Structure formats: structure tokens, C-alpha cells
Amino acid sequence: MRILFLSLAAALGTTSAFGWGCEGHQMIALMARQQLKPAASAAVDKLLKENPISPALNRFCKDRPADIMADLSTWADDARNGEKTAAWHFVDIPMTVTKIPASGKNLDQWCPTDGGKAGSGCVTRAIQEQWQVLKDKTRTGEDRARALRYVIHFVEDMHQPLHDSDNMDQGGNCTVIGYFQEPKPSNLHAIWDYKMLQTDMERKKLNQASYVAAISAEFAGRRSKWAKEKTDPESWAWEGHAMATRLTYGLLKPEIPVEQPGETNCDAEKAKVAALHLSIGDDYVNRSLPAVREQLAHAAARLANLLNQTF
Numbered sequence: 001m002r003i004l005f006l007s008l009a010a011a012l013g014t015t016s017a018f019g020w021g022c023e024g025h026q027m028i029a030l031m032a033r034q035q036l037k038p039a040a041s042a043a044v045d046k047l048l049k050e051n052p053i054s055p056a057l058n059r060f061c062k063d064r065p066a067d068i069m070a071d072l073s074t075w076a077d078d079a080r081n082g083e084k085t086a087a088w089h090f091v092d093i094p095m096t097v098t099k100i101p102a103s104g105k106n107l108d109q110w111c112p113t114d115g116g117k118a119g120s121g122c123v124t125r126a127i128q129e130q131w132q133v134l135k136d137k138t139r140t141g142e143d144r145a146r147a148l149r150y151v152i153h154f155v156e157d158m159h160q161p162l163h164d165s166d167n168m169d170q171g172g173n174c175t176v177i178g179y180f181q182e183p184k185p186s187n188l189h190a191i192w193d194y195k196m197l198q199t200d201m202e203r204k205k206l207n208q209a210s211y212v213a214a215i216s217a218e219f220a221g222r223r224s225k226w227a228k229e230k231t232d233p234e235s236w237a238w239e240g241h242a243m244a245t246r247l248t249y250g251l252l253k254p255e256i257p258v259e260q261p262g263e264t265n266c267d268a269e270k271a272k273v274a275a276l277h278l279s280i281g282d283d284y285v286n287r288s289l290p291a292v293r294e295q296l297a298h299a300a301a302r303l304a305n306l307l308n309q310t311f
């Protein structure tokens with residue numbers, strides 16, 4: 001989710017764009033839980049329970065799961081303003097970049113150190129830094145629990161392709177698009193955060209628990225291979241970016257122009273895209289949903305793998 005999105009959400013009448021929304025974040029955590037070794041699972045619970053979050057914090061997600069890891073997987077969105085960590089939720093690789101540069105996969109040029117608009121840093125660096133804090137037994141429990149909440153959330157966030165991609169539109173937030181017959185226009189970020197997921201759940205008549213079970217079964221054959229993957233957030237970001245190129249932006253009809261990196265002018269971008277009268281329906285959703293489900297399952301496997309290495 002990008003920094004200006006709250007006002008945009010209010011303007012569009014949408015309620016979420018917190019990187020997968022409540023459902024997506026919680027479901028990844030629930031799937032990751034199933035893949036944690038018993039010692040890691042117990043250590044996660046102990047750290048989170050012994051170092052509770054402020055009871056005064058307003059929690060956006062009102063349906064809070066009993067699993068503490070799933071519940072706290074959305075904490076970083078609630079705390080983003082208070083902690084001044086908005087920039088940590090994404091990395092804006094421009095859509096003009098169509099493949100990993102010859103100079104390598106390093107993302108430093110899109111990871112501000114000078115406190116850009118949303119602050120300093122980006123999601124890949126935040127994962128590495130917070131993981132170090134989590135592993136450091138000399139740090140306080142409070143610091144390590146905060147780091148754990150961040151790591152959980154950011155591994156989840158960066159598997160939403162628009163958290164790795166930007167077309168001068170705040171990761172899709174300024175790209176105005178209709179969604180099926182909905183009377184109000186939506187935006188590309190919200191559609192990838194939660195709308196397609198909701199559509200999939202409604203079509204299949206599944207609730208959160210049964211949807212988690214269905215995705216777990218769908219990708220069961222991939223788990224052992226995924227469990228052997230190296231923890232490599234920069235590669236995950238490039239993978240998300242490739243997905244944004246191929247699907248998120250690539251499937252839009254009519255095509256929208258690839259914007260040269262510069263200053264984002266959200267209002268101008270919205271006006272330009274609105275004139276194209278883009279709308280997303282069955283074709284786009286049916287071609288994107290397998291990737292959405294795979295990203296949820298893959299994020300869970302990678303999160304579990306990271307935590308199994310840590311504890």
C-alpha cells in the first residue's frame with residue numbers, strides 16, 4: 001500500500017489496500033503456520049505473546065483470527081504511520097524495466113536512503129534488516145517481536161506484484177479501473193490486493209479456512225521444492241515484477257502506456273487512465289487468479305522457511 005492511498009481509498013469508497021488486504025495476509029500466515037517446525041512454531045508464539053502490541057492501536061482488520069501469527073500479520077499496516085515505515089512495504093521497480101539489468105538484481109537504486117516521499121528504505125531491505133534484529137538474541141524481546149511482525153508482513157506484501165512494481169501510479173493505486181459491474185471505479189492495486197481474491201472465494205463458496213485448505217492442496221506438490229529455496233527477497237521482487245509485466249499490467253485492454261520514471265502525479269495519471277475506460281472482467285481475472293493463488297502459497301512456504309531457519 002502506498003502512502004497516499006488512504007485519501008484515494010476514501011475517494012473511491014474502497015476499504016482496503018493493505019497489501020493483500022486482511023484476508024490475504026491472514027491466509028498466508030495460516031498456511032505458513034502449517035509448515036513451521038514445532039520448535040519454530042512455539043518460539044513464534046512465545047515471542048509474540050510475551051511482547052504484545054499496544055492495546056490502544058486501532059486494528060484495521062476487524063475479523064481477527066485466533067492464530068496470533070495470522071492476527072499480527074496485519075499489524076505493520078496499522079502501525080505504518082506511527083512507526084513511519086510506509087516505505088518499507090514495497091519497492092518501486094519501474095515498469096520501463098522489463099528484465100533484470102545486466103548489472104545484477106540489486107535494488108538499491110529503487111530503495112531510497114534519503115527518506116523519499118514515503119520515507120527511507122524499501123521492502124527487500126526492510127526484510128533483511130528486520131530479520132537481523134529477529135536473529136539477534138542480544139536485542140530485547142520487544143525489538144525482536146516487532147521485527148518478527150515486520151518480517152511476516154513484508155514477506156507477504158512483496159508477493160503482491162504491485163508491491164514490486166510501479167508505473168508512476170503508486171503501484172497501481174492511481175490506475176483507475178472498473179471491476180465487473182461494480183458501480184464505482186476501483187483501482188489496479190485494490191483489485192490485486194483483495195478484489196480478485198474475494199471473487200475467487202465467492203465463486204467457490206469458500207470461507208477463509210476452507211480457502212486455505214484448497215490452496216494448500218492445490219500447491220502441495222510444490223512444497224518440498226519451495227522449502228529448499230534460498231531466502232532471497234531481491235529475487236522474489238524480480239519475480240513479482242515479471243508477474244506485473246506479464247499479467248497485472250500486461251493483460252489490460254486497451255494497453256496502458258508504460259510511463260517513464262519521474263515524479264508521480266496521481267491525479268494526472270488517474271485522468272489519463274480513466275479516459276481509456278478500462279474494465280476488468282472474467283478474462284483478466286481467470287488468467288490472473290492462478291498466479292494470485294500461487295503467490296499466496298509461495299509466500300507462505302518462503303515465510304515458513306525463513307522462520308524455520310531462524311528458530
Ligand SMILES: [Zn+2]
Pocket residue numbers: 001018019076077089153157
Ligand atoms: Zn503492507
